[in-house]
Amino acid sequence: MACEPWTAKLDAYFDGELPADEARALNEHLRGCATCTAESLRKLQLKHAIQAAGQRFAPDPAFRARIQKSIAARRSSLWKWGGLQALATVSVLLIAGALLLTLSRDRRGERQLMSELADLHVATLASSNPVDVVSTDRHTVKPWFAGKIPFTFNLPELQDSPFVLVGGKVSYLDQSPGAELIFRVRQHQISVFIFQERGLREIRGNEAVRTALSFEVRSWAHNGLRYFVIGDASGQDLDTLSELIKAAG
Amino acid sequence: MPLFERLYNFAHWLTQDREEAEDLVQETYAKALKGFSSFQPGTNFRAWIYRILRNTFFTSRTGLKAAAMVPLDLESDQAAIPAAKDTPESILLQRSDRELVQAALCRLPVPYREVLLLCEFEEMSYQEISATLAIPMGTVMSRLSRARRALRDTVRELQAD
Numbered sequence: 356m357a358c359e360p361w362t363a364k365l366d367a368y369f370d371g372e373l374p375a376d377e378a379r380a381l382n383e384h385l386r387g388c389a390t391c392t393a394e395s396l397r398k399l400q401l402k403h404a405i406q407a408a409g410q411r412f413a414p415d416p417a418f419r420a421r422i423q424k425s426i427a428a429r430r431s432s433l434w435k436w437g438g439l440q441a442l443a444t445v446s447v448l449l450i451a452g453a454l455l456l457t458l459s460r461d462r463r464g465e466r467q468l469m470s471e472l473a474d475l476h477v478a479t480l481a482s483s484n485p486v487d488v489v490s491t492d493r494h495t496v497k498p499w500f501a502g503k504i505p506f507t508f509n510l511p512e513l514q515d516s517p518f519v520l521v522g523g524k525v526s527y528l529d530q531s532p533g534a535e536l537i538f539r540v541r542q543h544q545i546s547v548f549i550f551q552e553r554g555l556r557e558i559r560g561n562e563a564v565r566t567a568l569s570f571e572v573r574s575w576a577h578n579g580l581r582y583f584v585i586g587d588a589s590g591q592d593l594d595t596l597s598e599l600i601k602a603a604g
Numbered sequence: 605m606p607l608f609e610r611l612y613n614f615a616h617w618l619t620q621d622r623e624e625a626e627d628l629v630q631e632t633y634a635k636a637l638k639g640f641s642s643f644q645p646g647t648n649f650r651a652w653i654y655r656i657l658r659n660t661f662f663t664s665r666t667g668l669k670a671a672a673m674v675p676l677d678l679e680s681d682q683a684a685i686p687a688a689k690d691t692p693e694s695i696l697l698q699r700s701d702r703e704l705v706q707a708a709l710c711r712l713p714v715p716y717r718e719v720l721l722l723c724e725f726e727e728m729s730y731q732e733i734s735a736t737l738a739i740p741m742g743t744v745m746s747r748l749s750r751a752r753r754a755l756r757d758t759v760r761e762l763q764a765d
Contacts, residue, residue, distance in 0.1 A: 372730050408705035409725025412616035418626050444640050
């Protein structure tokens with residue numbers, strides 16, 4: 356079966372462990388293969404399901420207090436033992452751990468958000484009805500959203516650009532409705548998501564360049580809205596489209 | 605306390621019992637403090653402390669019992685079985701199926717359960733998992749693949765019940 360070499364790589368691909376060149380080749384294959392795209396969707400869903408299911412048991416507050424006390428006791432006995440060095444190492448351990456936890460928590464929230472967006476983008480690619488409003492003209496897409504989402508936005512002028520507006524649909528992120536616009540550049544599809552920034556998980560820095568599951572992602576905030584541009588087109592294409600949207604303001 | 609909540613969550617997943625999880629975490633902290641000199645700066649702290657926790661678990665009575673119930677093909681390093689071909693009946697999970705996935709995870713042999721949690725929930729890299737479980741990278745990949753397949757099958761069984 357022609358897909359077998361690819362399906363064997365899907366796990367590593369979604370775990371972010373596939374070398375960049377192989378990831379690009381797999382990306383290319385995914386765009387043309389419905390079977391592998393469907394399998395990818397299932398893999399992503401399972402991945403997210405385990406992620407959500409993993410957080411299940413919380414420690415008892417009394418147990419936390421007990422551990423804290425035993426660490427403190429140990430620390431004081433180490434101190435008595437003449438262990439200035441021991442105390443220092445314990446402090447390093449505590450600080451390093453706390454730092455690691457904060458960093459990983461930040462990164463986790465952001466990565467989860469990016470992978471949810473990648474999920475939405477893949478779902479659109481895999482859908483037989485990728486858009487709810489079909490258009491090549493910005494003047495039919497924008498009014499369609501009126502009353503469907505709690506904000507409005509401007510669409511860019513695309514006449515002298517390689518981008519085509521395919522259409523749009525309502526999308527949801529963190530329980531909030533927003534707009535998903537689908538653009539095409541050559542053979543690539545790019546999703547642009549617009550959500551209200553309020554209530555959205557935080558992203559470090561106003562402007563962000565990321566990759567999620569090998570998709571390129573651009574993100575920025577403007578006038579209380581957060582924009583995400585995601586797709587398998589080149590980073591340069593994404594930058595150009597982002598600039599056009601920013602210019603439309 | 606570093607990683608306290610997460611270590612406890614992981615310990616409870618391994619032991620499936622609150623009291624045993626508490627003992628396990630307490631012992632892990634005691635060993636970590638005592639053996640901190642064995643931690644090499646520059647290496648991965650998280651992998652180090654998780655390794656202490658699971659080594660402690662596997663020498664406990666519950667851990668020894670769990671290790672005895674491991675499927676025979678677990679350690680074989682052959683190419684992982686390709687993804688299920690029976691796509692028509694393949695499951696489509698909803699975000700709301702959290703409890704179902706939790707029940708399925710509980711039913712998996714411990715080595716499958718732990719590798720899935722380390723990869724998906726703790727978001728460890730293959731290299732970090734390899735350091736935590738003290739197994740080669742190739743084994744991490746094949747074990748993950750088997751574990752995912754086993755979880756999928758178990759979810760399907762539970763859905764059919």
